[in-house]
Amino acid sequence: MPQETAAPTLVVGGVHKRFPDGTAALGGVDLRVAPGEFVSVVGPSGCGKSTLLRIVSGLSEASEGAVEVRTDEVGYVFQDPTLLPWRTVQANVELFAELRGLAIDERRRRASEAIKLVGLSDFASHRPRALSGGMRMRVSLARSLTLQPELFLFDEPFGSLDEITRERLNDELLQLYLTRRFAALFVTHSVTEAVFLSSRVVVLSGRPGRTSGSFEVPFEYPRSPRLRFAPEFSRIASQVSGRLRAVEDDHGPHAAAAG
Amino acid sequence: MDVDASPTDLTNEATDRIVPVRSGPARSGAGRWLSSWVPPFVVFLAVIGLWYAVSYLLLTQDRRFLVPPPHWVVQVGFLDWFNLQELLDALLLSARVAFLGLGIAIVVGVTLAVAMSQARWVERSLYPYAVILQTIPILALVPMFGFWFGFGLTSRVLVCVLIALFPIIANTFFGLQSVNQEQHDLFTLHGAGRLTRLRKLQFPAALPSIFTGLRISAGLSVIGAIVGDFFFKQGEPGIGILIDLYRARLQSEQLFAAVVLSSLLGVVVFWFFGFLARRVVGGWHESARDPAQ
Numbered sequence: 001m002p003q004e005t006a007a008p009t010l011v012v013g014g015v016h017k018r019f020p021d022g023t024a025a026l027g028g029v030d031l032r033v034a035p036g037e038f039v040s041v042v043g044p045s046g047c048g049k050s051t052l053l054r055i056v057s058g059l060s061e062a063s064e065g066a067v068e069v070r071t072d073e074v075g076y077v078f079q080d081p082t083l084l085p086w087r088t089v090q091a092n093v094e095l096f097a098e099l100r101g102l103a104i105d106e107r108r109r110r111a112s113e114a115i116k117l118v119g120l121s122d123f124a125s126h127r128p129r130a131l132s133g134g135m136r137m138r139v140s141l142a143r144s145l146t147l148q149p150e151l152f153l154f155d156e157p158f159g160s161l162d163e164i165t166r167e168r169l170n171d172e173l174l175q176l177y178l179t180r181r182f183a184a185l186f187v188t189h190s191v192t193e194a195v196f197l198s199s200r201v202v203v204l205s206g207r208p209g210r211t212s213g214s215f216e217v218p219f220e221y222p223r224s225p226r227l228r229f230a231p232e233f234s235r236i237a238s239q240v241s242g243r244l245r246a247v248e249d250d251h252g253p254h255a256a257a258a259g
Numbered sequence: 260m261d262v263d264a265s266p267t268d269l270t271n272e273a274t275d276r277i278v279p280v281r282s283g284p285a286r287s288g289a290g291r292w293l294s295s296w297v298p299p300f301v302v303f304l305a306v307i308g309l310w311y312a313v314s315y316l317l318l319t320q321d322r323r324f325l326v327p328p329p330h331w332v333v334q335v336g337f338l339d340w341f342n343l344q345e346l347l348d349a350l351l352l353s354a355r356v357a358f359l360g361l362g363i364a365i366v367v368g369v370t371l372a373v374a375m376s377q378a379r380w381v382e383r384s385l386y387p388y389a390v391i392l393q394t395i396p397i398l399a400l401v402p403m404f405g406f407w408f409g410f411g412l413t414s415r416v417l418v419c420v421l422i423a424l425f426p427i428i429a430n431t432f433f434g435l436q437s438v439n440q441e442q443h444d445l446f447t448l449h450g451a452g453r454l455t456r457l458r459k460l461q462f463p464a465a466l467p468s469i470f471t472g473l474r475i476s477a478g479l480s481v482i483g484a485i486v487g488d489f490f491f492k493q494g495e496p497g498i499g500i501l502i503d504l505y506r507a508r509l510q511s512e513q514l515f516a517a518v519v520l521s522s523l524l525g526v527v528v529f530w531f532f533g534f535l536a537r538r539v540v541g542g543w544h545e546s547a548r549d550p551a552q
Contacts, residue, residue, distance in 0.1 A: 054444075057448060058448075059444055059447060059448065074448075076444075076445075076448055078441045078444075078445075080439075080441055082439075082441045082442050082445055084442070084459075084460070084463070084464075085543040085544065086463045086464075086466070086540070086542075086543045086544075095445075095459075096445075096449050098459075099446065099449040099450065099451050099455065099459075100449060100450070127542060127543045128543075129543055
């Protein structure tokens with residue numbers, strides 16, 4: 001649901017990143033995410049997708065270019081659920097609110113609500129080791145939801161999960177997206193996942209990554225899991241795959257076609 | 260099953276063929292208890308048997324005092340109230356020295372490790388000396404303590420501290436460093452300060468490792484207390500002094516009893532920290548669940 005007229009939540013303009021050892025990770029990334037828009041980023045391995053998210057979140061600085069984030073609350077979901085093993089699910093989900101100094105009652109309330117939203121109320125008192133990989137990722141999502149972010153950064157959150165769990169979590173993520181209406185920048189290896197989740201897919205070239213294509217995904221939300229089998233879905237997915245293969249083969253046609 | 264049952268159903272035949280199989284994980288509580296206690300008990304009996312064999316088969320009567328049979332040790336060392344009293348008093352004294360030393364080593368070791376984890380320059384300045392502490396023969400320093408601090412409690416405790424310090428520093432430090440980058444990133448993203456990070460992330464993450472260090476150091480501090488006894492013989496006798504005394508007087512039953520008791524002290528201390536580790540981190544960390552500990 002892009003709302004192109006509103007001021008974008010995130011603008012990334014001409015971002016380059018070189019590490020101190022001289023390796024160039026990003027070679028010119030341009031993209032924007034409107035409020036409530038779901039944008040996915042796909043690209044060959046090592047093209048700097050994670051670096052891009054680190055720069056957007058402020059964990060790392062761009063060597064060149066500008067990043068503008070028009071919200072105070074940014075959620076960041078890593079590939080690893082990064083739960084604290086000594087804390088229960090409830091205490092893990094409370095962590096961010098706790099670090100921000102929210103009152104105990106308030107953070108309990110928010111955590112319980114978020115845990116309920118991801119369907120883990122029965123497991124609130126369990127420790128992460130008792131949970132499956134998919135459940136841990138749900139806890140990680142719930143933890144970020146407590147701060148009600150307007151922009152979510154996802155760094156291949158479902159990359160290490162099996163196909164079935166991944167699809168189920170994709171469905172659930174869309175449910176959450178429809179409930180909370182956050183803007184999202186979702187980095188993934190999976191073209192299917194990118195097309196299924198987002199209203200726009202941005203393709204990055206091989207290292208150093210630069211914006212190398214942008215594909216609109218015209219399906220309305222809410223999206224049915226069966227959408228994955230629709231001919232139109234396959235057509236868009238194969239377009240994205242084609243571009244991805246092209247940039248992998250020759251490090252990109254460098255079609256500066258950012259959204 | 261009834262619904263699908265038919266004259267050709269093989270269910271019954273299959274049931275007849277079911278034979279009891281060894282069920283590994285599904286053993287009952289009593290079975291588990293037996294399987295964990297019987298083997299070491301058998302070894303214990305074997306060691307006692309060997310002990311008797313050495314006493315009675317290998318040694319002639321006039322040389323039997325070198326390895327007195329177990330029941331002599333029990334009779335003279337543990338069942339004679341006067342002797343037992345003497346042993347327990349000495350053991351208590353050594354235990355006090357060991358615990359005092361261990362306590363100080365924990366406070367100093369954890370403090371140093373935390374300081375090293377907080378600033379690279381502290382780590383660079385101190386860690387080489389921590390390693391040296393581990394490599395120098397502490398026994399060589401012991402006479403100097405006597406020189407400086409006299410031959411009483413202070414010197415004995417110092418020996419324990421020095422001998423127990425390194426495992427605590429090393430394990431605490433590596434535990435504090437074990438937190439992965441993404442977890443640090445989470446705390447950075449949410450504006451956590453140094454102290455919050457230490458309290459809510461690094462220290463809990465380090466606990467399993469700290470307990471490993473504690474267990475090693477606890478055993479070492481008991482050794483330190485006995486070594487201290489050998490060197491500092493003034494004041495009330497610790498168990499080390501008694502061991503030396505019994506050796507000199509050829510009181511081999513009491514000597515063996517003293518060795519058994521001091522070993523027991525080591526075992527109890529080791530077990531206690533294992534128990535504590537299971538209570539504190541057993542719910543979430545594998546290391547504390549090792550059945551051998």
